[in-house]
Amino acid sequence: MANGQQDRILIVDDNKLILKLVQDKLGAAGFEVFTAESAEQASAILPSVKPDLIVLDVMMPGMDGYEFCRRLKSAPETSPIPVIMLTARGDISEKVRGFEAGADDYLVKPFDPTELALRIRALLTRVRSARGQASAPSPAGHIFTVFSLRGGSGKTSLAVNLAMALVQLWSAEVALVDLAFESDHDAMMLDLRPKYTWADLAEKEQTEIDEDVVLGCMTKHASGIYLLAAPPSPVSAGAITPKLVGTVLPILRSRFEFVVIDMPSCFSEPNLVTFDLADIIILLVTPELAGLKAARAALDIFDSLGYRKERLSIVLNWTFPKRGLPQRNIEDALRLPIDLVIPYDSAPFVDAINSGIPLLQANPSSRIAFELQKYAYQLSVEYMQYANVPASEVLARVQAAFGH
Template identity: 40%
Template sequence: CRRLRRMPAFTQRPILMLTANDTLQERVNGLEAGADDYMSKPFQPVELQARVRALLRRTAPAPIPPLSAQSRTIAAFSLRGGIGVSTLATNLAVSLAQIWGDPVALIDLALTSGQSALMLNLPMRTTWGDLVNLPLADIDADLLDQVLIAHTSGVRVLAATARAEQRELITGEMVSYVLNQIRHRYAYVVLDLPHDFSDTTLTGLDSADQVLLLLAPEIASVRAAACALDVFEKLNYPTEKVTLLLNTTVEQGGLARKDIEMALHRSIAQVLPYAGDLYLSALNRGVPPALELATKPLGGVLERWAFQLSAESQRAKPPVAPTPAWLRVAQAMQPRKAR
């Protein structure tokens, strides 16, 4: 029974222990081992049926809400490493959770070197590795709720596994199935993608409603972005699916925005300001700027940008109980509307 309870698939499953031992101590031992109920032999079939029905009533999971029209999957991606994709994904997830007051799923698909849990200072008690040996049919929304790690901001993280042998078992089919299950529970799903076009990465990109293509103001990053845009075109992604974001990683000497736009024949939707060592400090402490610096200029930029990426149906009308983050965004947007 203890071994079963250690398996993610059985953490919430009802367990009825049937045994010939009828002493008080045996009953206590069985319940402490993880059993929900205890029956000693012999017993009548009608009693067994009644106990099973009672267990099922007590442990019935909350119904999964239907896939919401505003459910939205946003992928952060770049073929160029080291320019802040994981930072972008983490802060976007935190900002969305803070603005709308609902849990947001952050899915780490950088399977060989994922940093999402680290950036939120979360212990990796559960990861993708807890799913790899399970049949897909056994992976449901309730199980995933046990595997995703909760952060105080409202973000729930599906962390990358640290074990190489487990990473090899994560397939595109599995990623597609898991993402579909998660979309039923979360209005927003943010994908932290690696710098490649592997099967699992392509699955994440295909599933995304919006792809945020991140680049830095340097030639190697622009070339990588051009390559990615070429692949997206071959994949027949609609132009509006891909949004260009420029992360100002250097204080001086970077390529000008207009020159980058001319080279890529695409407009840059958002420029993230130079933040010095703020991102590095945040990484080392596991506290994202979107949370710690929410009332500062950098936090404001991140919040407003997350609001712009939110579902149109949510942006169109004020929430019944607006969060402090929503109120900050609304106040910041008023001068723009006035102009």
């Protein structure tokens, strides 16, 4: 996806039902979809469609998918276009033939259209990073998403305080984006009453959405955080499409040094767009079996999306006081180190929610605040190396702790 534009996908299949199904699903997932019922028809429309990726059925009357793929891959103007083959059988010889013809990935029929959407995103990301280009052009800022498949694991608490820590460290303007539409807690934690929200952006024509419009829908907190709040009612959440999210987040990234996103506990289509755009995905885990299973499941999906481990950061949050799983066991099960442990400490968290003053603002020199500030520093320091940052007390304290 470039600059909020949708990726263009050409699907070639002689089965009209499959074309329709895939077209609907990929359209809903934020892609611009074109269809052709044969390789010949696809060849004819290729120059005008200029697809970013082609999904190609193998068995078709006329030229079959292998032959068409071979031709695509031998012409200089079409060879860079990634191809996903749809093979009828899962046997190894079909797969080998597909790869020999130059296919970049393959999927066995019958397939789940959601999986196809995931594969397409993963392949586009892989191809673009191999070409040394990100999936969006020259981003100025950086996006951190805070995620867990388990509700109540501390996503909002971490997102709000991470945004606050980034403001305190770098005196930067930070955007906080509430995508957790079902809970809408970020405004509450900052004691803000937003006049405009995501719902107002959803009402605009896509072409109207620019930096001024997005900023106009945000609410400024005295600390310097700009909040893009969840819709006032979860009912309007359906209007927040992947396309809208894919338009708004790059705008925020070009305007703010940091964008922190509070995610809902699911893999919805808008979330997939968000993960694709994120520099760092922060995955929260709670020290009990269900929390661990949720984290493992999320990691498996990130793996299938082709995300590198360096883009992930694991945070262990003690949302309950005792008898939790040991940190070692959690790290072994996740096969990743834990970058931050948030100890159980109900009073400051509950006080923060009740008072609408985030922990880091109410008590910036407490032990938990210091741990969060150090973590925020580790996440962001490489991006700020050459920035001209005014010395802040918090930055000096954190740098001293790291001996910088």
